[in-house]
Amino acid sequence: MLAARVLPSLLRRSMPSVAVSASRTFSSCTAAAASESFLRAKDAIKDLPERPGNDVMLQLYALFKQATEGANKSPAPGMMDFVGKAKWSAWHDLGDISKEEAEARYIALCKSLGADVDGTGAAAAATATDAPAAPEGEYTTLIVERKENGVVVATMNRPAKKNAISMDMYLELQRVMAETAADPKARALVLTGKGDWYSSGNDLSNFTENMPAGGPGEMAKNAAALLKGFVASFIDFPLPLIAAVNGPAVGIPVTTLGLCDFVYASHTATFETPFTRLGQSPEACSSVVFPRIMGRARANEVLLAGKKLTAAEACEWGLVNEVFSSTDFKAQVAARADAVAALPPQSMRLSKELINSTQQAELHAVNAAECVLLQERWVSDECMGAIMAFMSRKK
Template identity: 35%
Template sequence: MEAVAANGMSGVQSVVTGATGATGKRRLEERSAFDKRLRFSVRQTESAYRYRDIVVKKQDGFTHILLSTKSSENNTLNPEVMKEIQSAMATAASDDSKLVLLGAVGSVFCCGLDFLYFIRRLTDDRKKESIKMAETIRTFVNSFIQFRKPIVAAVNGPALGLGAALLPLCDVVWANEKAWFQTPYASYGQTPDACSSFTFPRIMGLASANELLLSGRKLTAQEAGSKGLVSQVLWPGTFTQEVMLRVKELVAVDSLVLRESKALMRNTSRSALEQANERECESLKRVWGSSQGTDAILQYLQRGPELC
């Protein structure tokens, strides 16, 4: 790691290439033809498409936002992806959509932060970039906390890190039975994000939250359901159809009733969530701004992280 730091970006690139070259190529080769066809089909049929990393469909009564990243692999989140999601949510907040349905194209929901994107910038100017990264996450997470209409998450596949931590900020979470959930923060030298230090103990108890946030235990969809991270687990073969049927039932409800009902359940915790988000992002600035934090991410990439 010291040699990498001394060599600057060339060192980072060599580590990243070494860590992800062979495995990365294999992952790309292993992407199923079905997922590629589905991704192409969704993009081709969406006439109003105007984003790079997400697909937005204005449906009858709701806005459907799907992760379909081109700037990163496995639907990971970098500032560009986060800004696109925020933009789509801002539009949905002001139009006649009654709710937002958040999903993903392909077999992966979201593999958390795009560490390849982050590490290249951290090694350029660690202190400045760590502040910028943490502020981007703070703004992104606040867009979920402050969204006044219901957010429904349809988790079609693996959800890791930030992709899993965001789920308690959604109002309903339906998961494919094949989905799994993990927040392996310690393995890449990161502290919790997306208010998970507050929401996880609240919904599943301190012992279970510690097991997820500190040891990175992987949860099956059924386990996530039993712990309160998921509202309901749905059968894989009919997952999309079941989600759409349930969303249509929700949008049949009066929009004022939906907003007021959410406000009654969420307003008491909104301030606490914003404060938790602030604390977590301050912690991220300290961790990412340290040489230990940068080295931990590099080591994680060098080990060849288990991707979805």
């Protein structure tokens, strides 16, 4: 499921009202009946008491487009058009299935969600035969493990790139958080990295490749929207969120730790936020959360001066709960995650909601303000020069 704040209401925004053609390969009587059900389904899905998750919304969007326009022959959007890319991919993945099949699957999916497709005046009960086959989507930048006790482990899986966060990884991290939050069996989410690094932060090719038609200004606007939604996923995540920092972390993998509920670190981990060196500014609410966690003086050392913390220092300064040897790090984290998962789930969820209730609105406001400033910084000469100099040193 793609995160709700990055891929908002695809159905309401993207599905035009269309007249379904009566020119079908099957009988006109069957076509008319199917078209009537299709149009009822399109309207009925808007009346559901709860909006479906974004993975379902993408399926609805793709099937609707396939049923009304046929196979996706349009060019792919640029990589910075995150919403457009997700919608295009969902439609493109349907391949050459017929309009009739897409229409039937759209109707079945609406029924499975409880939409009043048959016009009975009450939501139709979902049955196993109503629901179309919808295997869980695969991840390309994460390894996601769902344990029987409800612990979900999402491992950033770009070890050759030190788990640098690409645009796809941003979307997939939001997706796994949204899926886990919506899963009634889930009890906690663990974020970690594969290999020696937790994450080296933003993949700087995000800023240097595939520039959109609108140039750097459009790129910065799109990136700020993505970042805002990404951080909002942390702010709003309703279950225990556990960071297992298995190695060095740089940039946003560090700042988002302040929004996690439990942070455990390997003794090999380090923590660095080189914002000013790159002509940028803090994100992930760290401008407010870090001073509260470690005090203003120490937060200034981290956020302004770019001081790199060892695992022991991060623990002493309050950013990390516990530090373990790398030899038994995974086992130690697993034991603590299992212990959290064993606690009464409703009590855990409500307690976290209570703890966060006094600051949630503030954090969203801080997130928005930080993204506005970053959007400005990303197009500044200072930032562009710093990034290009950094890229040159890497070559």
